[in-house]
Amino acid sequence: MIDIRLATVDDAAALADLRWEFRSSRPDAREPRDRFVARCTEWMRGEIGRSTWRAWVAVKDGRIVGNAWVGTIPKLPNPGAEREEHAYISNVYVTPAARGGVGRALLDAALADAATRADRVILWPSALSRTLYARHGFIASGDVLELKIR
Numbered sequence: 597m598i599d600i601r602l603a604t605v606d607d608a609a610a611l612a613d614l615r616w617e618f619r620s621s622r623p624d625a626r627e628p629r630d631r632f633v634a635r636c637t638e639w640m641r642g643e644i645g646r647s648t649w650r651a652w653v654a655v656k657d658g659r660i661v662g663n664a665w666v667g668t669i670p671k672l673p674n675p676g677a678e679r680e681e682h683a684y685i686s687n688v689y690v691t692p693a694a695r696g697g698v699g700r701a702l703l704d705a706a707l708a709d710a711a712t713r714a715d716r717v718i719l720w721p722s723a724l725s726r727t728l729y730a731r732h733g734f735i736a737s738g739d740v741l742e743l744k745i746r
Contacts, residue, residue, distance in 0.1 A: 598698055600705050603651035603663070605644050610660040611651060612636035618689040652705040654690060654698045662690035664702035666709050683714035688725065699728055707732065 603611060612633045619625065620632075627635075643649040647668070654662035665688075668681040685706050690698045710717045718740070721729050 597656070598661070598694070598701065599655045600701050601653060601655065603644050603653045605641050607651070607653055607660060608640040608644060609633070609637045611640050611653070611663055614660065614663055614689055614691070615687060617691065618687065650709055651687075652702050652709070654694065654702055656694055661694035662688075662698045662702055664688040664699075664706040666706045668710075668713055679713065679715040681714045683710035683717045685710065685717055685719040688719075688728075699725075700731075703728065703732060 615636050616629055616633055620629065640651070644651055649665060649667045652664045652666070653660045665686045667684045667686065669684060671680045671682065673680060685703070688699060688702060688706070690702070707717065717734075719729065719734070721734075
C-alpha cells in the first residue's frame with residue numbers, strides 16, 4: 597500500500613536522494629553524488645514548509661518511493677477575482693519498482709494543493725511524462741513565451 601502525504605523537513609535527505617536518482621543520468625550531470633545530495637538536502641530542509649514550496653511524498657513500507665514538488669510564483673496584486681499566484685509543478689518522480697499509479701496519485705495531490713493557491717499550473721514534462729500530464733488536462737499553451745538563457 598502507498599501512502600501519499602505532505603513532506604516534512606525530516607524527509608529532506610530521502611528527497612535529495614530521489615532527486616539525484618531522477619536527474620543524475622542526464623548527460624550534463626557533473627557534480628559528485630555526495631556533494632550534490634548534501635547540497636540538495638540543505639536546500640530542501642530550508643524550503644519544505646515555507647509558503648513557496650511544498651513537496652508531496654509517496655511512502656511504501658516506511659520508505660519514500662516518490663515525490664512531487666509544487667512551488668508558487670507570486671503575481672502583482674490585482675483588483676480582479678483571479679488568484680495572485682501561479683503554481684509550478686516540478687520533480688515528479690517515482691522509483692522504477694514503485695511505478696504503476698503512484699505518479700498519478702502524487703500529481704493528484706500536487707494539483708489539489710495548487711488549486712487552493714494558484715490560477716495556473718505550469719511544468720516542463722519529460723518525453724515519458726507527457727501522457728500523464730495530458731490525462732490530467734495539461735495542454736501546450738500559446739500564451740506563454742519562453743527565453744532560454746543558456
